[in-house]
Amino acid sequence: MIxxxxxxxxxxxxxxxxxxxxxxxxxxxxxxxxxxKRYKIIxxxxxxxxxxxxxxxxxxxxAQEAFGYLDDxxxxxxxxxxxxxxxxxxxxATFYNLFxxxxxxxxxxxxCLGTACYIKGAREVLAAIEGEYDVKAGGTTRDSQLSLLTxxxxxSCALAPVITFDGxxxxxxxxxxxxxxxxxxxxxxxxxx
Amino acid sequence: MNxxxxxxxxxxxxxxxxxxxxxxxxxxxxxxxxLNSEQIAKALQAALKQSGQSSEVEVKCVGCPGLxxxxxxxxxxxxxxxxxxxxxxxxxxxxxxLYQFVKxxxxxxxxxxxxxxxxxxxxxxxxxxxxxxxxxxVLEHCGKIDPERIEDYIAVGGYQALLKVLTExxxxxxxxxxxRSGLRGRGGAGFPTGLKWGTVAKSxxxxxxxxxxxxxxxxxxxxxxxxxxxxxxxxxxxxxxxxPHRILEGMAIAAYxxxxxxxxxxxxxEYPLAVxxxxxxxxxxxxxxxxxxxxxxxxxxxxxxIRLGAGAFVCGEETALMASIEGGRGVPRPRPPFPAESGLxxxxxxxxxxxxxxxxxxxxxxxxxxxxxxxxxKSKGTKxxxxxxxxxxxxxxxxxxxxxxxxxxxxxxxxxxxxxxFKAVQTGGPxxxxxxxxxxxxxxxxxxxxxxxxxxGSGGMIVMxxxxxxxxxxRFFMEFCMDESCGKCIPCRAGTVxxxxxxxxxxxxxxxxxxxxxxxxxxxxxxxxxxxxxxxxAPNPVISTLRYFREEYERKVNGAQGSEVSVGSEEWxxxxxxxxxx
Numbered sequence: 001m002i003x004x005x006x007x008x009x010x011x012x013x014x015x016x017x018x019x020x021x022x023x024x025x026x027x028x029x030x031x032x033x034x035x036x037k038r039y040k041i042i043x044x045x046x047x048x049x050x051x052x053x054x055x056x057x058x059x060x061x062x063a064q065e066a067f068g069y070l071d072d073x074x075x076x077x078x079x080x081x082x083x084x085x086x087x088x089x090x091x092x093a094t095f096y097n098l099f100x101x102x103x104x105x106x107x108x109x110x111x112c113l114g115t116a117c118y119i120k121g122a123r124e125v126l127a128a129i130e131g132e133y134d135v136k137a138g139g140t141t142r143d144s145q146l147s148l149l150t151x152x153x154x155x156s157c158a159l160a161p162v163i164t165f166d167g168x169x170x171x172x173x174x175x176x177x178x179x180x181x182x183x184x185x186x187x188x189x190x191x192x193x
Numbered sequence: 194m195n196x197x198x199x200x201x202x203x204x205x206x207x208x209x210x211x212x213x214x215x216x217x218x219x220x221x222x223x224x225x226x227x228l229n230s231e232q233i234a235k236a237l238q239a240a241l242k243q244s245g246q247s248s249e250v251e252v253k254c255v256g257c258p259g260l261x262x263x264x265x266x267x268x269x270x271x272x273x274x275x276x277x278x279x280x281x282x283x284x285x286x287x288x289x290x291l292y293q294f295v296k297x298x299x300x301x302x303x304x305x306x307x308x309x310x311x312x313x314x315x316x317x318x319x320x321x322x323x324x325x326x327x328x329x330x331v332l333e334h335c336g337k338i339d340p341e342r343i344e345d346y347i348a349v350g351g352y353q354a355l356l357k358v359l360t361e362x363x364x365x366x367x368x369x370x371x372x373r374s375g376l377r378g379r380g381g382a383g384f385p386t387g388l389k390w391g392t393v394a395k396s397x398x399x400x401x402x403x404x405x406x407x408x409x410x411x412x413x414x415x416x417x418x419x420x421x422x423x424x425x426x427x428x429x430x431x432x433x434x435x436x437p438h439r440i441l442e443g444m445a446i447a448a449y450x451x452x453x454x455x456x457x458x459x460x461x462x463e464y465p466l467a468v469x470x471x472x473x474x475x476x477x478x479x480x481x482x483x484x485x486x487x488x489x490x491x492x493x494x495x496x497x498x499i500r501l502g503a504g505a506f507v508c509g510e511e512t513a514l515m516a517s518i519e520g521g522r523g524v525p526r527p528r529p530p531f532p533a534e535s536g537l538x539x540x541x542x543x544x545x546x547x548x549x550x551x552x553x554x555x556x557x558x559x560x561x562x563x564x565x566x567x568x569x570x571k572s573k574g575t576k577x578x579x580x581x582x583x584x585x586x587x588x589x590x591x592x593x594x595x596x597x598x599x600x601x602x603x604x605x606x607x608x609x610x611x612x613x614x615f616k617a618v619q620t621g622g623p624x625x626x627x628x629x630x631x632x633x634x635x636x637x638x639x640x641x642x643x644x645x646x647x648x649x650g651s652g653g654m655i656v657m658x659x660x661x662x663x664x665x666x667x668r669f670f671m672e673f674c675m676d677e678s679c680g681k682c683i684p685c686r687a688g689t690v691x692x693x694x695x696x697x698x699x700x701x702x703x704x705x706x707x708x709x710x711x712x713x714x715x716x717x718x719x720x721x722x723x724x725x726x727x728x729x730x731a732p733n734p735v736i737s738t739l740r741y742f743r744e745e746y747e748r749k750v751n752g753a754q755g756s757e758v759s760v761g762s763e764e765w766x767x768x769x770x771x772x773x774x775x
Contacts, residue, residue, distance in 0.1 A: 057503055096523070153463075
């Protein structure tokens, strides 16, 4: 595991001419940095902390907000800019639950598994969604439309059990109705497009 | 802003307020906001505009008034029609009505009834025990002020304590006042706050090697721990969302007392609204000269930055939290040295919880004796609890220390819904324990809770009815601790996994009595040998459920007493491990 990480982190992330994830053809790392405005946001965060190591978590937050996940190229870019070993950057990125190294689906549904939700039946809610969308917690549906995640308490315990759909909180959900509530929202966003 | 300017702002705000006949407070805390309460505020404003009353009525978006289960909540405070004696107290001249489950389409009706009888179908009494049995210090402004306006906070006496401290008191006098008040840490452990402040104030920053990054001048730090990770707890979130300036003021007073010039608020990234409001508050306070350099025209400087957590429960532990602020993995380190001597970047660091700091300004303004008059002998003041679970009124409550659990669950909480029986109340989250019915009349304070095997914790209080499976509750918390263990020390990293496996085995009916014995031995070992609070307290939910609900465990094990080590535990090598440690 560790050897493959080091390998991917130290090798050239994108070979010249090879298509990247977003369909564009990137040449060199510097081209990729220059060609994607989102790197400017990460740059601004790192500058705010004087390019010092204590800005690492904030930089990762910026990167994840900009790209939706942290890929090797971005992690390596942050590591180089902050003069931190890739192992440290990778270690921090994988230590914290909020950071993800996998691309996410177009929409995200998070089921709260905090205590209050748990004793009010959050497990059954999660099982209902998993069944309906044929996806396990932590995974993304085959059509890349929905990522299903779990969380430890949003602090909305009075509305337990709670889920969020793209950041919108939906409270007092039931195993029988939850799938339909998600389906409605998915249909609404698809129609809006 | 100096004291004179502060008073002028407060007076003009209060005058402007008195000109309005009605005040509408719409809760925009996370729970009510999830139910579209911002739309309600807009609808109310539109309805007022339509009826031509916009200039007489003020609509305010406020923090959480507490009764989340009836949300969205709208409170309306009105001046009573007709003449009132000039000397009458503020509350005699006003009438308050609370509306529950408000929808945007109710706005027209609410506005039409402003001067007449309240809308009966929406009204919920304000004299119900949920409100009358509470004593509000920390939450006194939550639900009354707009958290996004510094003027609102100033109008209710905000920043008066800070300027009093800076102009009239020496740091030592501040520490003495806090010590005399008897305030103890609200993060859970209950360490005396004054003692902690005194230690940081005395600590010499050059006593330990330091590596403060360039650009940071301070050699002592104040950290506000807003990493409220306990599942089922949302007290700190509500304060950060509903009264953010209060926390900044508390931090600034603490910084003056200990000699720090830089502070950090460490907030969970799962609380975006709290982060947003704290950011706004910091900006406003800086602009008003109440944070930054030369606060209130004095020589004192203090800056506050926000640092976001990233979903690691262990970061609530103080040394792990500091490691996270430094930009690394949130892993704890052994203490001593304690953060008070060598903390963030090796400098003396004061870490207090959100609620602890929110208690500071009123102690300074009203005096230590006033604060010490509330509560019990060893636990002073109030405690905020997030009351959730199988209880009628769920939400946020603030009660004086020493109140009984029965009053909390049955009076304030309104009892158990659905005709069910009370079984236990869980306090302290994954580090706490379950308290059974026989202790319902016990006073809630640090010592009593510890005596029955739980802890005060940060304030999560989860009520469970007779349908709750206690082994499952223990397994749930163990799974949580297993996932959240940072992995640095072996007892916690491996012990939580083994305990979780045994609990699963019990749940699946594959366990023997010997497994319960192994579980108990593991609890003991993990509790006494783990590096930090997470591991040391991880066995608590198991220990307390075994203590009070042992028959539930025994009902699930099929083997006869005294049977040999079961196959499962051999497989994991647990039997050998505990044999050696015993």
